[in-house]
Amino acid sequence: MTRLSVKTAGGVYDVISERGGLQNISKIWELDRKVMIVTDDGVPSQYAEMAASRCKSSFTLTLPQGEATKSVKSLLLLWERMAEEKMTRTDAVMAVGGGVVGDLAGFAAATYMRGIDFYNVPTTVLSQVDSSVGGKTAVDFAGYKNIVGAFWQPRGVMLDSSLLETLPERQISNGLSEAVKMAATLDGELFRFIEENGARENLEEVIVRAVGIKKRVVEADEREAGLRKVLNFGHTVAHALESRLAFDTMYHGECVAVGMMCMCSGDTRRRLGAVLDRLSLPTVLPCGAGELTEAVFHDKKASGGDITVVTCPSVGSYEMKNIPIGDFEKFLS
Numbered sequence: 001m002t003r004l005s006v007k008t009a010g011g012v013y014d015v016i017s018e019r020g021g022l023q024n025i026s027k028i029w030e031l032d033r034k035v036m037i038v039t040d041d042g043v044p045s046q047y048a049e050m051a052a053s054r055c056k057s058s059f060t061l062t063l064p065q066g067e068a069t070k071s072v073k074s075l076l077l078l079w080e081r082m083a084e085e086k087m088t089r090t091d092a093v094m095a096v097g098g099g100v101v102g103d104l105a106g107f108a109a110a111t112y113m114r115g116i117d118f119y120n121v122p123t124t125v126l127s128q129v130d131s132s133v134g135g136k137t138a139v140d141f142a143g144y145k146n147i148v149g150a151f152w153q154p155r156g157v158m159l160d161s162s163l164l165e166t167l168p169e170r171q172i173s174n175g176l177s178e179a180v181k182m183a184a185t186l187d188g189e190l191f192r193f194i195e196e197n198g199a200r201e202n203l204e205e206v207i208v209r210a211v212g213i214k215k216r217v218v219e220a221d222e223r224e225a226g227l228r229k230v231l232n233f234g235h236t237v238a239h240a241l242e243s244r245l246a247f248d249t250m251y252h253g254e255c256v257a258v259g260m261m262c263m264c265s266g267d268t269r270r271r272l273g274a275v276l277d278r279l280s281l282p283t284v285l286p287c288g289a290g291e292l293t294e295a296v297f298h299d300k301k302a303s304g305g306d307i308t309v310v311t312c313p314s315v316g317s318y319e320m321k322n323i324p325i326g327d328f329e330k331f332l333s
């Protein structure tokens, strides 16, 4: 069992990594109250059932799987159920699922009665590595991802690696892309470990080490005023791909993989490409640089005349660069 204590102004909480840990949540979390469990129909139902069996009084909402569930419509449904069940400020919400369920349930917890406790049991590699830590909650709206949301730190996070056994391989690589991102920019030692030993082959260790990186980043910069922006490495291109070009065909981590390749060159690009190849992640843009540039303009980060991108000049380092919109296509090529 590994325990990482995350300390931010928005709250202090433990992220526990423990195989089979879902069975033990009642020993570490305050579940002696009403708990709304949120899951989706792609998550094996026994996980939410296990979570419910550990609560004194709970009800479960099972939403359709997929990004479309991260919507205002779903949020209304959650709020309605919370009010119908007469949940109070002392009750809690628990997410049992991937990043979609976590972001949505977290935002419902952040807003109901101005904020109630939120527990997270992430069941995908992506949500374990990335979205479970840092307190970003959101729904998509008006064609934009994560445009309405709040910072709301969870009260506890359980990373139970046994829950990942039902995940398809493509989803495992999808999540590991975010771990590679953190290693490439912030932890050259972890990157070398991945190069030498493989990320897939050392799933639990890589997840815990990546969460350790994310913990350090969000502790230093909870609200993304500075350092936290480094986590956007690969994301300028990824968000553009997701929102305009490949929303339904490419997973988030796959878009990030391609996006990272666009933001480095030379030996760094060669090393990154080899790590991504080994995970069967894409490394080549699925469209032309012109089409991508247009998509980037539509992304919410393209404010004013410049786009801020994160580059990786050498493994274990990063740079933030402001690029005038007019030069972005040239920069890509």
Ligand SMILES: NC(=O)c1ccc[n+]([C@@H]2O[C@H](COP(=O)([O-])OP(=O)(O)OC[C@H]3O[C@@H](n4cnc5c(N)ncnc54)[C@H](O)[C@@H]3O)[C@@H](O)[C@H]2O)c1
Pocket: 040, 041, 042, 043, 044, 065, 066, 067, 070, 097, 098, 099, 100, 101, 103, 123, 124, 125, 126, 127, 130, 131, 132, 133, 134, 135, 136, 137, 145, 146, 163, 164, 165, 166, 167, 168, 171, 174, 252
């Ligand atoms: N809040 C943050 O900081 C943050 C960071 C990164 C990504 N995100 C968000 O996370 C979302 C993506 O998360 P995701 O990749 O986990 O996608 P997801 O939640 O859609 O899960 C992917 C698929 O896997 C299924 N699934 C989940 N757990 C499973 C399991 N154990 N076994 C089998 N199937 C399972 C789900 O039903 C779904 O179909 C995006 O909306 C993204 O914006 C948020």
